[in-house]
Amino acid sequence: MLVPPPVDAAHLPALLQAMPKAELHIHIEGSLEPELIFELAERNGVRLPYASVEALRSAYAFSDLQSFLDIYYAGASVLLHEQDFYDMARAYLARAAGDNVVRAEIFFDPQTHTARGVSMQTVIQGLHRACVDAQRESGISAALILCFLRHLSEEEAFATLEQALPLRDQFIGVGLDSSELGHPPEKFERVFARCRELGLHRVAHAGEEGPPAYIWSALDVLHAERIDHGVQALKDEALVARLASERVPLTVCPLSNQKLCVFPDLARHNLRQLLDAGLCATVNSDDPAYFGGYINDNFLQVFAATGMTPAHAWQLARNSFQASFAPEADKRAWEVRLKSVFSDFSGR
Numbered sequence: 129m130l131v132p133p134p135v136d137a138a139h140l141p142a143l144l145q146a147m148p149k150a151e152l153h154i155h156i157e158g159s160l161e162p163e164l165i166f167e168l169a170e171r172n173g174v175r176l177p178y179a180s181v182e183a184l185r186s187a188y189a190f191s192d193l194q195s196f197l198d199i200y201y202a203g204a205s206v207l208l209h210e211q212d213f214y215d216m217a218r219a220y221l222a223r224a225a226g227d228n229v230v231r232a233e234i235f236f237d238p239q240t241h242t243a244r245g246v247s248m249q250t251v252i253q254g255l256h257r258a259c260v261d262a263q264r265e266s267g268i269s270a271a272l273i274l275c276f277l278r279h280l281s282e283e284e285a286f287a288t289l290e291q292a293l294p295l296r297d298q299f300i301g302v303g304l305d306s307s308e309l310g311h312p313p314e315k316f317e318r319v320f321a322r323c324r325e326l327g328l329h330r331v332a333h334a335g336e337e338g339p340p341a342y343i344w345s346a347l348d349v350l351h352a353e354r355i356d357h358g359v360q361a362l363k364d365e366a367l368v369a370r371l372a373s374e375r376v377p378l379t380v381c382p383l384s385n386q387k388l389c390v391f392p393d394l395a396r397h398n399l400r401q402l403l404d405a406g407l408c409a410t411v412n413s414d415d416p417a418y419f420g421g422y423i424n425d426n427f428l429q430v431f432a433a434t435g436m437t438p439a440h441a442w443q444l445a446r447n448s449f450q451a452s453f454a455p456e457a458d459k460r461a462w463e464v465r466l467k468s469v470f471s472d473f474s475g476r
């Protein structure tokens with residue numbers, strides 16, 4: 129169904145919250161709330177360079193991606209045991225289910241943890257057990273995507289892949305994150321080729337701060353199936369045409385872009401232009417504990433700032449299902465639910 133049941137714009141906030149949606153760009157370490165950071169620090173005897181939850185939260189003022197990453201990696205230092213990874217992921221999945229997320233494809237950064245002596249098995253098993261339990265208890269479908277840190281070498285990415293392969297059935301794909309500028313996709317050509325041979329899905333952050341050229345090479349060199357962020361694509365007409373004709377999904381994160389100063393303010397975010405250009409854009413939270421909101425906060429705030437309509441909401445939810453790596457039967461079931469929510473609001 130191409131046209132949604134009409135919904136009065138007065139119902140938009142309630143509709144955005146109620147509609148089923150998939151979240152495809154969430155770093156699980158970025159869901160660690162300051163309260164949980166302090167709880168885990170105490171539980172594990174880790175000393176934090178902040179006196180209180182409030183002091184930590186007040187340090188969350190960022191000027192660019194790197195200024196955020198420095199504090200994000202420091203926050204992750206409290207994660208030591210399998211139960212820590214489990215608790216973090218259960219907390220996120222409970223929040224996501226409350227936002228009517230029906231599918232979450234969750235990034236994790238194993239190198240942040242293995243560098244501190246935490247084993248790959250501790251990380252993946254804790255996260256995976258949380259996904260299984262959440263699915264059983266709340267019905268949310270959840271899967272894991274292992275991200276390579278692009279400020280490290282390809283050799284280190286290969287070593288990380290090797291460590292993870294015994295747990296191959298507990299993650300569905302690989303991604304590429306961390307400091308973008310100066311670390312183009314080409315740096316990881318061989319390890320992504322190996323992941324492709326292994327039948328792993330591939331995504332990559334590109335065009336968050338980096339140039340359109342990085343989006344081209346994520347597609348052509350890494351064979352990425354989705355682009356994380358990708359908001360710089362609008363600077364390149366030929367790239368927009370390619371993304372539109374191939375329906376390459378972009379996992380856009382409005383509040384992240386605002387907090388990391390990718391756009392001067394949310395009213396100038398280009399999500400609406402991306403959709404109106406026919407791109408398969410989606411809305412996601414990126415690092416919700418650091419950027420001021422979970423997925424529904426992202427929807428509510430970017431819609432309010434840019435004047436998008438119920439038809440845009442419909443498109444974004446459908447895009448999120450189509451862009452996910454979930455089974456086709458699940459995608460069809462979520463579309464049916466989406467239509468029923470819209471019909472419900474249409475009658476009001």
Ligand SMILES: [Zn+2]
Nearest residue numbers: 155305356414
């Ligand atoms: Zn991200």
